[in-house]
Amino acid sequence: MNLHEYQAKQLLAQYGVEVPGGQPCTTANEARSIAEKLFSEGHEMVVVKIQIHSGGRGKGIFKDGFKGGVHLCKSADDVFEKAKAMLGNTIVTKQTGETGRQVNTLLVASAEKILSEFYLAVLLDRESSQPLIMVSSEGGVDIEEVAETNPNAIIKLQVDPLLGLQAYQARNLAKALGLSGKMIQSAAKLITGIYKTWWECDASMVEINPLCVVENPDGTTKMAAVDAKISIDGNALYRHKKISEMRDLNEEAELEVEASKFDLNYIKLDGNVACLVNGAGLAMATMDAIKHFGGDPANFLDVGGGATKEQVTAAFQIILKDPNVKAILVNIFGGIMNCNTIAEGVVAAASETQLWLPLVVRLEGNNVDAGRKTLSESGITLITADSLADAAKKVVSEAKV
Amino acid sequence: MAILVNSDTKVLVQGITGSFGGRHTQLSLEYGSQIVAGVTPGKSGQVFEDKVPIFDNVKEASKESGATASAIFVPPPFAADAILEAVDAGLDLVVAITEGIPVRDMIEVKAALRGSSTRLIGPNCPGVVTPGTGENSYGGCRIGIAPGYIHKPGDIGVVSRSGTLTYEAVWQLTSNGLGQSTCVGIGGDPVPGSTHLDIIKLFNEDPETRGIIMIGEIGGSAEEEAAAWIKENCNKPIAGFIAGTTAPPGRRMGHAGAIVSGGKGTAKAKIEAMEDAGISVAETPSQMAEALIKIL
Numbered sequence: 240m241n242l243h244e245y246q247a248k249q250l251l252a253q254y255g256v257e258v259p260g261g262q263p264c265t266t267a268n269e270a271r272s273i274a275e276k277l278f279s280e281g282h283e284m285v286v287v288k289i290q291i292h293s294g295g296r297g298k299g300i301f302k303d304g305f306k307g308g309v310h311l312c313k314s315a316d317d318v319f320e321k322a323k324a325m326l327g328n329t330i331v332t333k334q335t336g337e338t339g340r341q342v343n344t345l346l347v348a349s350a351e352k353i354l355s356e357f358y359l360a361v362l363l364d365r366e367s368s369q370p371l372i373m374v375s376s377e378g379g380v381d382i383e384e385v386a387e388t389n390p391n392a393i394i395k396l397q398v399d400p401l402l403g404l405q406a407y408q409a410r411n412l413a414k415a416l417g418l419s420g421k422m423i424q425s426a427a428k429l430i431t432g433i434y435k436t437w438w439e440c441d442a443s444m445v446e447i448n449p450l451c452v453v454e455n456p457d458g459t460t461k462m463a464a465v466d467a468k469i470s471i472d473g474n475a476l477y478r479h480k481k482i483s484e485m486r487d488l489n490e491e492a493e494l495e496v497e498a499s500k501f502d503l504n505y506i507k508l509d510g511n512v513a514c515l516v517n518g519a520g521l522a523m524a525t526m527d528a529i530k531h532f533g534g535d536p537a538n539f540l541d542v543g544g545g546a547t548k549e550q551v552t553a554a555f556q557i558i559l560k561d562p563n564v565k566a567i568l569v570n571i572f573g574g575i576m577n578c579n580t581i582a583e584g585v586v587a588a589a590s591e592t593q594l595w596l597p598l599v600v601r602l603e604g605n606n607v608d609a610g611r612k613t614l615s616e617s618g619i620t621l622i623t624a625d626s627l628a629d630a631a632k633k634v635v636s637e638a639k640v
Numbered sequence: 641m642a643i644l645v646n647s648d649t650k651v652l653v654q655g656i657t658g659s660f661g662g663r664h665t666q667l668s669l670e671y672g673s674q675i676v677a678g679v680t681p682g683k684s685g686q687v688f689e690d691k692v693p694i695f696d697n698v699k700e701a702s703k704e705s706g707a708t709a710s711a712i713f714v715p716p717p718f719a720a721d722a723i724l725e726a727v728d729a730g731l732d733l734v735v736a737i738t739e740g741i742p743v744r745d746m747i748e749v750k751a752a753l754r755g756s757s758t759r760l761i762g763p764n765c766p767g768v769v770t771p772g773t774g775e776n777s778y779g780g781c782r783i784g785i786a787p788g789y790i791h792k793p794g795d796i797g798v799v800s801r802s803g804t805l806t807y808e809a810v811w812q813l814t815s816n817g818l819g820q821s822t823c824v825g826i827g828g829d830p831v832p833g834s835t836h837l838d839i840i841k842l843f844n845e846d847p848e849t850r851g852i853i854m855i856g857e858i859g860g861s862a863e864e865e866a867a868a869w870i871k872e873n874c875n876k877p878i879a880g881f882i883a884g885t886t887a888p889p890g891r892r893m894g895h896a897g898a899i900v901s902g903g904k905g906t907a908k909a910k911i912e913a914m915e916d917a918g919i920s921v922a923e924t925p926s927q928m929a930e931a932l933i934k935i936l
Contacts, residue, residue: 363743365860365897368750368831383902400747441744474716474896475742504894508886519828519894520802520857523883524925527907530886531924539887541894544785544803574787574807575667603811605787627808628926 240471243290245346246485247469250440256432257463259453261348263290270322273347274315281456284350285312287321289330289342292490299332301325302339308332311350318347343489351465356449357416358382358393359430361437370398372434376416378449404434422452425462433464440482441475444468494557501553503542510535511565512638513558515551517542517572525570528627534635537564546576551584555592566597566638568630571604578602578610586617597622597637601630642770642822643797643842643849644733644759645709645781649770652677652707654698654714654722656688661713664737664785665692668711671788672772672779677705698729709733711767711783719763720745723833727758735783736763736833743896746831753833760833764895766803766825786810786823794819796932797843799836800855801828801862801895805883805925809853812929821849828857828895836866844874851877851936853928854919858884859898859905864913871917879920879932882907 245263252258262273274285289296289308296308308330310321322345331339356378364371375393377385385392394415398404413426437445446468453463476483488496498505512534516522519541526536542550558564571581601624602610624630655661656678668675678688684696695701710731714722719738726734741763767784771777771791782788792814800806806825824839826832836854843849856863885907887893889900900906914921922931
């Protein structure tokens with residue numbers, strides 16, 4: 240589960256990580272009063288940032304032509320105007336796709352005077368099954384690009400999960416970033432807080448880009464997380480009630496939210512051949528087979544190991560809500576499950592949804608003969624297939640008709 | 641011969657009184673596997689289906705029954721504890737079927753396992769099957785949730801991150817008259833107890849495994865690591881398949897571990913590494929057995 244920047248910063252602050260002062264808001268009037276408070280504290284500039292789950296917010300363009308989702312403002316009136324222009328408006332960034340994303344929340348924060356920028360991320364190192372901290376002195380830029388063009392600029396540290404991050408390790412990372420003097424302790428404290436956030440909140444990733452040395456209004460300097468991205472391990476949400484409440488359904492595709500209500504694993508794609516499969520690996524392989532035979536999958540859909548009639552019906556309904564779909568492939572390897580039960584589910588779902596699209600069914604496994612008989616005697620129009628390749632070929636040609 | 645388990649292996653089930661655990665224990669008994677004990681805290685003295693005695697903890701269960709392997713069907717919040725309990729009891733093999741264990745729990749389990757003699761398979765996996773010699777491979781050892789009857793005893797080893805894709809491969813082998821030595825589902829989580837490489841090493845050392853099917857999917861670099869080792873050390877014919885060529889980056893494809901992120905873990909890179917190691921990679925999942933037969 241992804242968090243908004245303001246939510247990520249709230250979590251980080253709880254672990255002692257310095258973040259620029261500010262607050263989220265949903266109206267232009269609120270934005271103005273937050274800005275007024277920040278200006279009165281002595282900040283010269285205030286930044287207004289849209290809160291959507293997407294990178295490239297600054298370079299996004301709103302549907303009405305208004306440019307940019309991140310604005311630096313010198314007055315509370317300016318903050319009000321920018322907030323008014325962005326709230327309720329839909330922005331398109333390089334990550335949102337053409338449909339864009341409606342902006343409902345803004346973060347109004349002090350715009351820090353940045354002296355230097357760094358990159359820091361905590362994630363799982365899958366090779367060693369240990370936490371990994373990655374830092375780079377090249378902050379504020381696309382880290383994947385740095386990884387490609389200048390891999391030596393990225394420093395990695397594996398953390399023993401049973402000991403946790405040690406203070407000396409955090410100091411060494413700070414030094415590796417080129418920091419000196421007082422800044423070493425200050426950065427070490429921040430790094431420790433960020434690691435703790437990752438560990439204790441069950442995050443999959445915490446990314447601070449940029450992590451900055453900033454100058455306070457009084458001329459002193461400090462380190463702060465100027466931007467922050469956090470995603471949380473969905474399997475651990477049961478033990479983080481407050482974080483679970485941060486889920487923003489507006490950021491998730493409507494059909495995917497609908498599917499999750501039925502314990503279906505659905506991901507919408509751009510093609511026109513829908514598929515309904517049991518098991519994640521087989522579902523991926525089915526998409527691959529569709530592509531292999533010249534088609535384009537409309538979705539990933541795993542109905543799980545114990546698909547019920549209700550789930551199969553819900554799956555059909557979700558598939559049929561996608562206007563691009565031209566044909567459907569059902570691919571079930573009924574290992575333990577009775578293929579006949581699945582066949583009955585498919586027949587019931589097809590008649591309940593008054594299925595109008597071509598349907599190709601490939602059943603294999605337990606009690607398959609009875610299942611095939613149920614399908615052939617059901618009266619619904621469908622095409623049967625005897626292998627996954629055969630099924631993929633048939634559904635692709637149906638979608639092209 | 642086989643790896644990990646054979647028809648003599650005595651198995652206990654942690655979470656035997658849950659509906660999922662109970663159902664699959666029943667199926668393992670029907671397959672002729674030696675399920676000798678169950679563990680559910682607070683239920684010692686009860687007997688599962690008039691056959692399997694239940695104990696309060698793993699230590700007692702294994703001591704009384706002689707079980708050396710465990711199948712874990714405990715719900716996700718308690719699964720890490722169940723694995724650690726089995727490790728502490730000194731079992732040889734722990735197979736964690738449970739799906740949805742938090743990554744942090746598995747990081748801790750994996751760290752605790754270093755230096756231990758217990759082998760962990762899973763979590764989030766279909767388990768392990770060594771087919772037996774009876775009708776429809778009856779009498780083998782089935783730990784987990786795989787359908788037993790699709791197997792056939794023989795000399796092909798199967799290792800996979802995905803459940804139904806494993807069944808697909810096994811079914812193709814059996815339909816082509818090729819039996820299996822052992823089939824191992826290592827699971828789709830980002831922190832697995834055993835990797836492709838761990839299992840392939842075992843198959844490589846097993847004199848009665850003649851060929852191997854290795855099934856992977858997007859995410860991580862376990863397939864590349866296995867391929868690098870195979871290139872230098874393994875002479876047995878290996879066929880492979882990687883699921884997820886069409887998966888969009890940044891999206892988790894069902895399995896927690898199946899995600900292409902930061903340009904890493906793509907199907908293309910895995911297929912290239914496997915082909916470079918001499919593995920015969922199937923173009924479609926329908927051709928996994930065929931890809932192996934070609935090189936046997």
